[in-house]
Every structure is written in C-alpha cells, then in structure tokens.
Amino acid sequence: MEILAIAVLGVFALGYLVLGGADIGVGMLLPFLGRDGAERRVVLATVAPFFLGNEVWLVATAGVLVGAFPDLEGELLSGLFPAVVALLAGWMVRDAGLWSRGRVEARAWAAGCDGAIVLGSWTVALSWGWMFAGLLAGVTDRVVTGPGAALAALAVATLFAAHGLAFAGLRLAGPLRARAGAFSGRSGTAGEAQTFALTTAAMVALGLAVGLRLPLAESAVDSATLSLLVPAMAAVTPLLLAAQAWVWWIFRHRVHGPSYL
Amino acid sequence: MDPQTLDLARLQFALTAGGHFLFVALTLGLATLVACVQTWATLSRDPLGARMTRYWGQLYVINYAVGIITGLVMEFQFGLSWSGLTHFAGNVFGASLAMETLVAFFVESTFLGLWIFGWDRLNRWVHLAVIWVVTLTAYASAYWILVSNGFLNNPRGHRLAADGESLRLVDAWAVLTNPSSIAAFWHVLGGALVTAGFFVAGVSAYHLLRRTPEWLFFLRSLRLGVFVTLPALMLTVVFGGLQMGLIGEYQPMKLATFQGDAAEIARLQAEMVAEHGPGDYSPPSGWVRVSAILMVTTWPTMMMFSAASTLLASFRPVALRLQVWHVLLVLAVPLPYVAMIAGWVFREVGRQPWVVNGLLTTAEAVSPVSAGSMRVSLAVFTTVFALLALVNGWLLLRQAARGPGDVALGRPAAEGRPEPLPRPTY
Structure with missing residues (x-):
C-alpha cells in the first residue's frame, strides 16, 4: 500500500514538474x-488553455501528501517555511497577471501584468531551486543558505527556463517559433521534439532525485486510512490523466494568434 | 510555542479563508446559474441565451481567479502554519483534503480551462457538458472541504491512537456522513445561490436603471436572479436552523455564548476544566454574538425583500421601470456577503479554543515557526490578497457595468481583438 501511495504521489509531482514547469518556464x-505586447499575448496563448490544469498537479501533490503522508507534509512545509511562502507569493502574483492581462485594453496594463507574470514565474522557479537544494542534501527540517544553495537554486531555475523554451518551440509558429528555436540552438520539428524530450527527462530526473531523498515509506499514514485512500486515489488517477490528455489533444495545434488571456 | 506566532497564524488563516470564502460564494452560485442559462441556450438555440451565457460566464471567470488563487494558498497553509493539526488528525482529516484535490479541484480546473478556451472548438453539447462538470465538481469540492471542516467541528469515526498523540480512522462512513458536514454543505450551497441571485439581480437592475437598450437581456437576467433567491433563502434557513440544533448537541459552549447564558457558560466551563484541565474553554463572546446576530438578522431582511421582489419582477412594466426598486436591488448586493462571512465567523470562532472540537486546541496545532517568520509571511500574503481582491473586484464591477456588448469570453475568432493594442490614452 505504501508503495502504491508513493507511486500516486510520484505521478502528480512529476506531472507538475513536466507540465507546470513548462508554463512557468x-x-x-x-x-x-x-518583443512587444501583442507578441507576448501570442506567447501566453501557448500555455493559456493548460496553465490552470497544470498547476492543479501541484495542488494534487499537496493533497496526496497531506492525505497519505501528513506528518511529512507538516514537517516539510513548516520546515521550509520561507521558501514555501516565497513559492506561494510568486505563484499568486504570476496567476494574477495571467488572469488579468486580457481584461483591460491598455498598453500599461498589459505591461504591468507581463511584469507580474515574469516576476512571479522567476520567484516560483527559484523557490523550487531553493527547496530542492536542501532536499537533495537530505535536509528536510530547514532551508539551506549559502553560495552552494544559491547556485543550486539558479541551476534549477535555469532548467525550468530551458524546459519552457523547449515547450514554446513546440507550440509557437512563424517568427516566434524561430526565436524559441534559435535560443535552444536547434531548428526543425525533429530538433524541437528532441530538445523538449531532453528537458522533460531532466525535470523527471530532478523530481526523482528529490523524491528518493524523502523518507516517504516511513512516514505513510496508518493502514486503516491507507487501505481506503489508496484504492480511491488509484482509481481516480487514470480518469484524471484521461481528462487532461483530452484537453491536450484538443489544443494540440500550434498557436497563431492571441487567446482569451 | 510563542503566543504571538499563534495569533499571527490565526489571523493569516482567517484572512486567507475569509477572502477565499467571499469570492467562492459567488463562484459556486454563479456557476450554477451560468450552467442553467447555457442549458436553456443550447436547447432553445436562442441567440439571447448564448449572449447571456457569455456575459454572466465572463463575470464568473473574473470572479473565479481570486477564489482559486486563495484556495491554492489555503491548501498549503495546513502544513505551513498548522503542522500540529496534520500530525494529530492527519489520519482522518487529511484523506478528505486529498480527495478534494483529486476528485474536485483537479477536475474543476482542467475542465474550466476547457470551457474558457474551447468555446468554438467543442461541439455545443460537449461544451454544455463541460460547464456542468465544472459546476458539479465545484459542489464536490465544497462537500469534501466541509467533510474536513465538519470533522473539526464534530469529530466522529475516529479513535485515539495507543500513544495518545494522534487519531486513527475507524469508521469512514461516519466521517463522510457527519451531520455537521452535510447540514453545512446544503446551508453553504443555499447561501451561494442567494449570493449569485442578488448579484445577478443587482447588476441587471443597474442596467435597467440606466435605461439600457438591452432591456430584454437584463429583464430576463433580473428575473433569473430574483426568482432563484426565494427558494435559495428557504434552503439556507432550513439547514441553518438544523445546524443550530446540532450545535446545541455537540458544541453547547458555542450556543451558550451566542445566547449569553452566563450560568450555562460557567457550568460548561467547570465541566471542561474537570475533563481537560485548567484553561478558558469559552470562545470570544463578542465575535460569536455579533456574527450570529448579523447572520440571523440579514436573513429576514433578505427574505422580505426577496418576496417583494419576486412579486414585482412578475409584472413586466414594473420590472422595467420601477427605479426605486432598481436602486434597492443594487444596494442589496452586499447583504448575502455579510451573512456568509458572519456565518463563517460564527462557525469557526465559535469553536475556539479548539481546532478539533474537544480533542486538540488551536494553540497545540500551530507549527513550530518563529513569530518573525510568521509576521513576514502574514505581511506578504495580506499585501498580495488585498491587491488581488481590489484589482479583481474592480475588474468585476467594470465588466459588469460595461454590459454584454463587450465580452471577451467566447468571442468568435473572426471578431478578434484590435491588434496591435490600442495606443494609450494618456
């Protein structure tokens, strides 16, 4: 049962890193x-139908953590307090920018919202880097500081950005696509897919490395709870994945123009 | 544990949950009304119905943003500020939170994205099904959260572990059918419909007051809003009254505080001291009494107004021209919000000093975090929430005032938006 609970947790955590990581990047x-407001609107259209569905992977991860590993959840979140607060603040600012951008047609408004999206996205990525720096070193009860931690945080944030760039290359069209491709140093559809596969693999590897350092098996809940919760989670997870896969299928085409956001 | 950390953590959770609840109340009710309007529009193929779906849907989506953003933060605050609660009650309380994220939050967000962005990509019947999935999962979300909250108010289906430091799940069915959860669910659902009904009626009255050329659009909307409030108010009061009875049963101290019964408070206090050791076991009476009085006095006010409005809205010339009434409808929009927030304060503050009624105090539940860290996080969250609520409230009112002529949601691709962005006007 513990193994199954860890597997469900892994599915949601890795799903967040791969999907949410792309739209954060x-x-x-x-x-x-x-380069200008209109172009940025098109760039945002690459993640628009997905960002809501992407961020709930993290909410689900937190849900599985509190349901199946409540002690570890409390220890991690209160131990990594400042980094979690930074993550949440960045997340809120970013989402507020995304939700509000298209609601007012003034250049200054769009610029302000773009600023919120960029600032928020960087804060989220750096907060993950900060947390992962400690967790990879096996520290779960406090945040780590110092140049090593800063370097690790920056490295993780760079990975998020690279993953986002690879994703943008797959979703954009025309000159914007060329720009995304130029940054990743490749051209052509095959190259774009390869780059994205590579950054995805790096994200998954990062998530697995962090997960393996966590004392998951020891901190699972009582078997009475697990025997009810795990079958329920295991039963709904394929349905959730199918629903998301359907959304990705519907919006699979490259974007040529702005969307609702 | 630093007593300051406790106060700061409580204030932080109260502001997060309060802000969340204010916006969620409208989200939950408005989703229902939008789904009903879209059903009618899809069945009748009436273009007016399609426009009503887009306009009210646009307001729903704008309002949704704050609900979801504060909801995200709240999901993390349990571990962040209340690790003692997850440690003590995680075995029982965590599972319902987990189910909420998986079967409700996850599906709701995925399908809301599909509804917003899939307007002209989906078959219209599929698109209609999608809004119903969003609405029903919003209800499911409310149910699971109230299962968690109901356990805190009236713990059942559990036993204390051998070490006495945590709870074990014994009877899942008892947790899922907790009367404290079920009654609160219907009460909140009714309250949400009241909130949405007053909102839709108020916005429509504003446009009729300004003699809009869209009179048919807003006459229908006004009737929709007005006609939904009366049954919704009845639903709310039935389950509200039921809860008062339940409170007398499992939270006698809350009821005695509300009634100001000093003798009963003293008797219960002595009983609790004998059972749990020395301490003050009565909730802050000012908060409990004022919130309860606000809640139970707004109800008859809304009820009388709603009954009169139902009558007035039935006569077309009156509904279109009675301006005094239009003004009152606009002024009445905040009433359900007052009742909702007051009811929530009564439920949550009335439980103090317990976080899990009779089992774990709020002071025992707070995380071992320094007052300084908690103060910084409180400042950060409060600033972001306040800005978010102000900006979003402004966007909501602005869009509401603009009327159905300018709605981005579901705009046919050909219409588009002016590109590039218009020159700034300053």
Missing part, C-alpha cells in the same frame, strides 16, 4: 520570446 522567458 514560458512565463520566465516572456520578455525574450515576445
């Missing part, structure tokens, strides 16, 4: 990918 590189 696109947000980080927004000023580079789109």
Whole structure:
C-alpha cells in the first residue's frame, strides 16, 4: 500500500514538474520570446488553455501528501517555511497577471501584468531551486543558505527556463517559433521534439532525485486510512490523466494568434 | 510555542479563508446559474441565451481567479502554519483534503480551462457538458472541504491512537456522513445561490436603471436572479436552523455564548476544566454574538425583500421601470456577503479554543515557526490578497457595468481583438 501511495504521489509531482514547469518556464522567458505586447499575448496563448490544469498537479501533490503522508507534509512545509511562502507569493502574483492581462485594453496594463507574470514565474522557479537544494542534501527540517544553495537554486531555475523554451518551440509558429528555436540552438520539428524530450527527462530526473531523498515509506499514514485512500486515489488517477490528455489533444495545434488571456 | 506566532497564524488563516470564502460564494452560485442559462441556450438555440451565457460566464471567470488563487494558498497553509493539526488528525482529516484535490479541484480546473478556451472548438453539447462538470465538481469540492471542516467541528469515526498523540480512522462512513458536514454543505450551497441571485439581480437592475437598450437581456437576467433567491433563502434557513440544533448537541459552549447564558457558560466551563484541565474553554463572546446576530438578522431582511421582489419582477412594466426598486436591488448586493462571512465567523470562532472540537486546541496545532517568520509571511500574503481582491473586484464591477456588448469570453475568432493594442490614452 505504501508503495502504491508513493507511486500516486510520484505521478502528480512529476506531472507538475513536466507540465507546470513548462508554463512557468514560458512565463520566465516572456520578455525574450515576445518583443512587444501583442507578441507576448501570442506567447501566453501557448500555455493559456493548460496553465490552470497544470498547476492543479501541484495542488494534487499537496493533497496526496497531506492525505497519505501528513506528518511529512507538516514537517516539510513548516520546515521550509520561507521558501514555501516565497513559492506561494510568486505563484499568486504570476496567476494574477495571467488572469488579468486580457481584461483591460491598455498598453500599461498589459505591461504591468507581463511584469507580474515574469516576476512571479522567476520567484516560483527559484523557490523550487531553493527547496530542492536542501532536499537533495537530505535536509528536510530547514532551508539551506549559502553560495552552494544559491547556485543550486539558479541551476534549477535555469532548467525550468530551458524546459519552457523547449515547450514554446513546440507550440509557437512563424517568427516566434524561430526565436524559441534559435535560443535552444536547434531548428526543425525533429530538433524541437528532441530538445523538449531532453528537458522533460531532466525535470523527471530532478523530481526523482528529490523524491528518493524523502523518507516517504516511513512516514505513510496508518493502514486503516491507507487501505481506503489508496484504492480511491488509484482509481481516480487514470480518469484524471484521461481528462487532461483530452484537453491536450484538443489544443494540440500550434498557436497563431492571441487567446482569451 | 510563542503566543504571538499563534495569533499571527490565526489571523493569516482567517484572512486567507475569509477572502477565499467571499469570492467562492459567488463562484459556486454563479456557476450554477451560468450552467442553467447555457442549458436553456443550447436547447432553445436562442441567440439571447448564448449572449447571456457569455456575459454572466465572463463575470464568473473574473470572479473565479481570486477564489482559486486563495484556495491554492489555503491548501498549503495546513502544513505551513498548522503542522500540529496534520500530525494529530492527519489520519482522518487529511484523506478528505486529498480527495478534494483529486476528485474536485483537479477536475474543476482542467475542465474550466476547457470551457474558457474551447468555446468554438467543442461541439455545443460537449461544451454544455463541460460547464456542468465544472459546476458539479465545484459542489464536490465544497462537500469534501466541509467533510474536513465538519470533522473539526464534530469529530466522529475516529479513535485515539495507543500513544495518545494522534487519531486513527475507524469508521469512514461516519466521517463522510457527519451531520455537521452535510447540514453545512446544503446551508453553504443555499447561501451561494442567494449570493449569485442578488448579484445577478443587482447588476441587471443597474442596467435597467440606466435605461439600457438591452432591456430584454437584463429583464430576463433580473428575473433569473430574483426568482432563484426565494427558494435559495428557504434552503439556507432550513439547514441553518438544523445546524443550530446540532450545535446545541455537540458544541453547547458555542450556543451558550451566542445566547449569553452566563450560568450555562460557567457550568460548561467547570465541566471542561474537570475533563481537560485548567484553561478558558469559552470562545470570544463578542465575535460569536455579533456574527450570529448579523447572520440571523440579514436573513429576514433578505427574505422580505426577496418576496417583494419576486412579486414585482412578475409584472413586466414594473420590472422595467420601477427605479426605486432598481436602486434597492443594487444596494442589496452586499447583504448575502455579510451573512456568509458572519456565518463563517460564527462557525469557526465559535469553536475556539479548539481546532478539533474537544480533542486538540488551536494553540497545540500551530507549527513550530518563529513569530518573525510568521509576521513576514502574514505581511506578504495580506499585501498580495488585498491587491488581488481590489484589482479583481474592480475588474468585476467594470465588466459588469460595461454590459454584454463587450465580452471577451467566447468571442468568435473572426471578431478578434484590435491588434496591435490600442495606443494609450494618456
């Protein structure tokens, strides 16, 4: 049962890193990918139908953590307090920018929202880097500081950005696509897919490395709870994946123009 | 544990949950009304119905943003600020939170994205099904959260572990059918419909007051809003009254505080001291009494107004021209919000000093975090929430005032938006 609970947790955590990581990366590189307000709007359209569905992978991860590993959840979140607060603040600012951008047609408004999206995305990515720096070193009860931690945080944030760039290359069209491709140093559809596969693999490897350092098996809940919760989670997970896969299928085409955001 | 950390953590959670609840109340009710309008529009193929779906849907989506953003933060605050609660009650309380994220939040967000962006890509019947999935999962979300909250108010289906430091799940069915959860669910659902009904009626009245050429659009909308409030108010009061009875049963101290019964408070206090050791076991009476009085006095006000409005809205010339009434409808929009927030304060503050009624105090639940860290996080969250609520409230009112002529949601691709962006006007 514990193994199954860990597997469900892994599915959601890795899903977040791969899918959510891509739209965070696109947000980080927004000023580079789109040179003016209209272009940035098109860049945002690459993640628009997905960002809501992407971020709930993390909410689900937190849910599985509190349901199946409540002690570890409490220890991690209160131990990594400052980094979690930074993550949440960045997340809120980023989402507020995304939700509000298209609602007012004034150049200054769009610029302000773009600023919120970029700042928020960087804060989210760096907060993950900060947390992962400690977790990879096996520290779960406090945040790590110092040049090593800063370097690790920066490296993780760079990975998020690279992953976002690779994703943008797969989603954009025309000159914007060329720009995304130029940054990743490749051209052509095959190259774009390869780059994205590579950054995806790096994200998954990072997630697995962190997960393996966590004392998951020891901190699972009581078997009475697990025997009810795990079958329920295991039963709904394929349905959730199918629903998301359907959304990705519907919006699979490259974007040529702006969307609702 | 630093007593300051406790106060700061409580204030932080209260602001997050309060802000969340204010926006969610409208989200939950408005989703239902939008789904009903879209059903009618899809069945009748009436273009007016399609426009109503887009306009009210646009307001729903704008309002949704704050609900979801504060909801995300709240999901993390349990571990962040209340690790003692997850440690003590995680075995029982965590599972319902987990189910909420998986079967409700996850599906709701995925399908809301599909509904917003899939307007002209999906078959219209599929698109209609999608809004119903969003609405029903929003209900499911409310149910699971109230299962968690109901356990805190009236713990059942559990036993204390041998070490006495945590709870074990014994009877899942008892947790899922907790009367404290079920009654609160219907009560909140009714309240949400009241909130949405007053909102839709108020916005429509504003446009009729300004003699809009869209009179048919807003006459229909006004009737929709007005006609939904009366049954919704009845639903709310039935389950509200039921809860008062339940409170007398499992939270006698809350009821005695509300009634200001000093003798009963003293008797219960002595009983609790004998059972749990020395301490103050009564909730802050000012908060409990004021919130309860606000809640139970707004109800008859809304009820009388709603009954009169139902009558007035039935006569077309009156509904279109009675301006005094239009003004009152606009002024009445905040009433359900007052009742909702007051009811929530009564439920949550009335439980103090317990976080899990009779089992774990709020002071025992707070995380071992320094007051300084908690203060910084409180400042950060409060600033972001306040800005978010102000900007979003402004966007909501602005869009509401603009009327159905300028709605981005579901705009046919050909219409598009002016590109490039218009020159700034300053």
